[in-house]
Amino acid sequence: MHRLFAELEPFITVTEQNLADRVQYILRSNIFDVAELERLRREAVPSSGENARAEDAAPQLAEQTANVDAAVNNPVVVDSNDDGTITQELELEQMRSTLEEAILETRSTLLENRPRLPRITLNKRNRAVVRALNPMLVTYLEASRDLCETDSILFGAALAVCRIIGAKLSTAGRATGQSSAIPAWRIRIEERIAKARALISRLICFRSGNTRPRIVRTVRMAFAGTNVSLSRPDIMQKLTERIDDLKQRIAAWGKRIR
Incomplete structure (x- = not known):
């Protein structure tokens, strides 16, 4: 099929795998009906020379090649949502x-720096994107x-789907200047x-006999x-x-941060 396609379209560069993917996508998505496929086959494959012999020997191969020819020169248009109001190539x-x-x-990205992927709606257009990427x-x-x-491959595929359909991606996990700042919840706990710790230090000072007014005032506030x-x-x-109660709280807060 790849050799025949190269003869039909010598100026179009396409790999064997890419050609096979295009054929599978067109056949599965039912873009063309039987009559349209037959018309494309007749237009793409001449009835003389080597191509005619190839048509007689393998009509199904020629038909698939014509489908690929149409897919290369004409972008596939699919309804972008269930209402059919918007289309996207x-x-x-x-x-x-x-x-x-x-x-x-x-x-090349650390696990914690990967972007958050949104939950996408499985409408007609999004399903078509997923079906097209699966064989790839x-x-x-x-x-x-x-x-x-394997995990990187599957996450990359999900990321590619989001980018193709134009889904909004969160950059919360990316190592950028803004996102790399310490989160607000961690600042509050720290x-x-x-x-x-400052209160523990003053309570220990008071327990050791330090009765300065500032220390005494802090101790009174601690037992308010x-x-x-x-x-x-x-x-x-x-x-x-x-003091023991404060130490236990500090340990719990530290565990929450970790």
Whole structure:
């Protein structure tokens, strides 16, 4: 089929795998009816010379070649949504290039820096994109050496689908200047840890006999809302319990960050 296509269209460069993918996509998507396929076959394959002999020997091969010829010169148009109000061209060569770029990008990106993929609607157009990319994955998956590489291939394919259909991608995971900043939730927890450590330090100072007004004021604030008084005989025990409680909170906050 590839040799016959090269004879019919010598100025179009296409690989055997690409040609086979185009044929499979056209046959599965039912873009042309039987009459249209027959008309394309008659126009693409002349009735004389070597092409005519090839037609007599393999009519189905010539028919598939004509379909590929039509797919190369005319982009495939598919309804973009269930209402059929918008159309978008699905050029297989561009899709293959997008897939290759997405897989290479995913392989060179750390797992935590991958973008968040949105949940896409499986309408008519999106299903057509997925069906067109599926046969292109065979070569990559067969060459995969381990599970990590397979994961990169599948994630790259999902990323390619999102880019082809124009889905909005979140850059929260990318290592850019804005996204690499410390998130707000972590800043809040680290502030709590810093305040708790400062309070522990002053409670320990008071327990060691430091009665400066600033230290005493901090200790009173630490027991605000409780019935604990600094003049109680068991104040040292209450201080130790309060310090232990703060240490446990710090450990829990640190675990939350990790």
